[in-house]
Amino acid sequence: MPLSPPRLSDQILLSFPADHVLLVTFNRPKSLNAMSAQMSQDLKVALEWFDEEPSLWVVIVTGTGRAFCAGADLKSWNDNQQSGRTNEQENVASDLYGFGAISRRATSSKPIIAAVNGLAFGGGMEMVINCDIVVASEDAKFGLPEVKRGVVAIQGGIPRVTVVSGRQLASELLLTGNPVSAQDARDRFRFVNKVVPASQVLPAALDFARQIVENSPDAVQSTKKGITLTLHYPVDEAFNVNVWSNESARVYKGENIKEGLKAFVEKRPPNWKNPAKL
Template sequence: MMASIQPPHTSEQLLVSFPAEHVLLLTLNRPKQLNAMTPQMQNDLKQVLNWFEDEPSLWVAIVTGAGRVFCAGADLKAWNNDQQSGVTDEQEGVVANVFGFGSISRRQSKKPIIAAVNGGGAYGGGTEMVLNCDYVVAGDQAKFALPEVKRGVIAVQGGIPRLSQIAGHHLAAELLLLGRTITAAEAQGRYGFVNQVVPASEVIPTAIAVANEINKNSPDAVQATKRGLLLSQEYGHSQMLLAHAFASECRGVYKGDNIKEGLKAFTEKRAPRWTNPSKL
């Protein structure tokens, strides 16, 4: 199955692989620069993730980084060169970039995305990417920071609302206004945006295991549930608005083939054999 699909061509800054059935693995590949984001890497991520959204045989994506750090954020040296030369159109770029930093930090994907945070962790925009993933596996030595204020910058690519939603106003303010660095254990226990902390050597295997566990479930139901989570962020506790907005996804699931297979497998006391979902 995996051999038959052809992802978009990417530069050497992004590695694309398929470590398990229905699973896409994206590896940021600028290890000497701590995977600091470039326009080329961001465009690579955008092209592949847009393709992933429409590829029915891929159900879960994992994002990680090569080398010592998941992603150190923006390339500040390049940004400084732009600032010093008078290129100051960052605001326009942020508004135009609908998917956010790394094409992930504001992306509302219909499919689960797992962050596998290796090595030294994620900083700035790298942390904003992590905050918008659905499941986060971090190495036990990983650290996280939103240090934008220390450089006269703002975590405007999605970090502010996502962290506030996850951790609450006061803990979000602690990270965002002080620009302090926290450990993976703190990110899991105090701030609540890391699901698992594991030894560094286990980050990728654990992320793949989580993807495989998700894929034991109906992909129709998983994708519709993901949509429900996104709608809940938008509509909050308004059950009526949520039910109205969520109606088309529910109809798609209940009229699809996988619900029939799931119920039949239950009555026959066997594991279900899911097929690629129809477009919900």
């Protein structure tokens, strides 16, 4: 059955580079893919559709031009602040998914891969730090410069960087607001999996995606659920919540566990099915 993706503006491009893989491309290159209200809404719609589409198992997010995402559209933000038309604190607190529908996304059990083709600043960095796997170009730069503009990396970046990098390195990023290289993001701050030449960013991200979709989608989604829960709960509680989750129920009641075990016994590659809705 052919896919029926949602209708979006030209600020977000959707494509399907491999079986079971969705590619989401930020498409405001003249603005360094800074997040507009329209782009944010499009991302929310696209990712909610991805979560509900059984035949899509992994999503890759990337950007056009020389930036992944330079963060919020500060010109628009400034206009709203000066006019008093927005209650930013209330908006942030009530936003379920956070910046770009990614930075606080915790309900999805499908893997998200960031293919960072250039600058990832502010909210762009906050999105990256909440992705499951991060591939970065050698010339990519990462930063949380909010304090330099009188604002805060409030969309999930502060706790996530602290968990991943530790207090002192997180403080270096967050309190100075200075950018770091892709190599430092991998070797010191530990939120990048792989650094590659610019031309290899998307191929490397696709390689990770293909490796993931070779596995049972039911098992992958239950495993991601367990990882996410471990970031929010003590170990024993994370185990209990995960073992009784819908994702775990689908593993043990679904067809893919039977297929995986049978394929092992018969010494052949498994033929996975799309996860069933419970």
